[in-house]
Amino acid sequence: MKLNADLSKRALVYSQSLTWVDSPMDGVQRRLLERDGGEMASRASTVVRYQAGARFSPHSHDLGEEFFVLEGIFSDESGDYGQGMYVRNPPGSRHQPFTREGCTIFVKLGQFAPHDRHVVRVDTQRTxxxxxxxxxxxxxxxxxxxxxxxxxxxxxxxxxxxxxxxxxxxxxxxxxxxxxxxxxxxxxxxxxxxxxxxxxxxxxxxxxxxxxxxxxxxxxxxxxxxxxxxxxxxxxxxxxx
The missing domain is CATH 2.60.120.10 (Jelly Rolls)
Incomplete structure (x- = not known):
């Protein structure tokens, strides 16, 4: 799939007008903003909604993951991330995300420099x-x-x-x-x-x-x-x- 994949062109998406699309994992839905590739996309920006109790299978991010929590609490084995948390997991990182109460996040995949090894956690509501x-x-x-x-x-x-x-x-x-x-x-x-x-x-x-x-x-x-x-x-x- 190629969606807004040409970085030399302007792209505009009114995400709240998009239909939620089911992901391969139960209880996880997406609104696609940009994507280059299939389920294992080389580059993707997405709004992801987790229903209460939803859990993703363990996976790694070869070129990193960046996300901002829009609503609810997103969790993995390293901790809980409430509304307003900004997180960067560097290339090669691995986790198993889940949510107890449900959450919505803005997430970007595959967009790190290969040598970027910084782990970042910023609580914007306390900054x-x-x-x-x-x-x-x-x-x-x-x-x-x-x-x-x-x-x-x-x-x-x-x-x-x-x-x-x-x-x-x-x-x-x-x-x-x-x-x-x-x-x-x-x-x-x-x-x-x-x-x-x-x-x-x-x-x-x-x-x-x-x-x-x-x-x-x-x-x-x-x-x-x-x-x-x-x-x-x-x-x-x-x-x-």
């Missing part, structure tokens, strides 16, 4: 928001391997009526809207929207009701030197927004 240079814009860093790494994962929060100056994403941008909505010259993006803008894309986003989103930048192409002008425009280092 402070950091102000940016842009009034009404806050950031919560989730992952950056080091200062030289172009890939950057973070939460972004915009106050109501925030307007962001036009800016470019030299290494691309991926967004999943967690709360509220935002818009740009291309479309409007309500809660549950998954958006992937390719390397070199540009836009001028804004929000009227306020918005909180998961964002990843710099992972869709060879990121170039980021200019101070773009940092000033978005209020976030690295042209995030």
């Amino acid at each position: 402070a928001w950091l102000p940016t240079a842009k009034e009404g814009v806050w950031i919560m860093p989730l992952y950056r391997r080091d200062e030289h790494d172009s890939e950057y994962v973070f939460l972004l929060k915009w106050a109501a009526d925030a307007d962001i100056e036009p800016h470019v994403h030299p290494g691309g941008e991926e967004v999943f809207v967690l709360q509220g909505s935002f818009a740009d010259e291309h479309a409007t993006y309500p809660q549950g929207t998954w958006l992937r803008n390719p390397a070199g894309s540009h836009h001028q986003p804004y929000t009227r009701e306020g918005c909180m989103m998961y964002v990843k930048t710099g992972h869709l192409g060879a990121a170039k030197e980021l200019s101070r002008a773009a940092e000033s425009a978005t209020g976030v280092p690295g042209r995030e927004g």
Whole structure:
């Protein structure tokens, strides 16, 4: 299967309008956002819903797993992860996930650099928001391997009526809207929207009701030197927004 598999093209999915599709495991359903391959996809981004008591068989992640808990409590043998938890399990990691009460997660598979061995656990409900240079814009860093790494994962929060100056994403941008909505010259993006803008894309986003989103930048192409002008425009280092 190839679904939004061309990383050089813009992709937009309103996930809450999709039908839940049964997975091979009982009690586990999915909404597919992007996929390259079959059940053992080389790359996938998915919203996954576990019914209460659902359990996945033990499995490994050759190129890593990244997930954010949207609702409920997701568990494996290493612990319980409640709403707002951000987790990265590196290439070669193995686990047997389950849930007691049910949960929904946003999960990305097969998208790590092979040498990335960092295990990450961030409880975003207990982590402070950091102000940016842009009034009404806050950031919560989730992952950056080091200062030289172009890939950057973070939460972004915009106050109501925030307007962001036009800016470019030299290494691309991926967004999943967690709360509220935002818009740009291309479309409007309500809660549950998954958006992937390719390397070199540009836009001028804004929000009227306020918005909180998961964002990843710099992972869709060879990121170039980021200019101070773009940092000033978005209020976030690295042209995030």
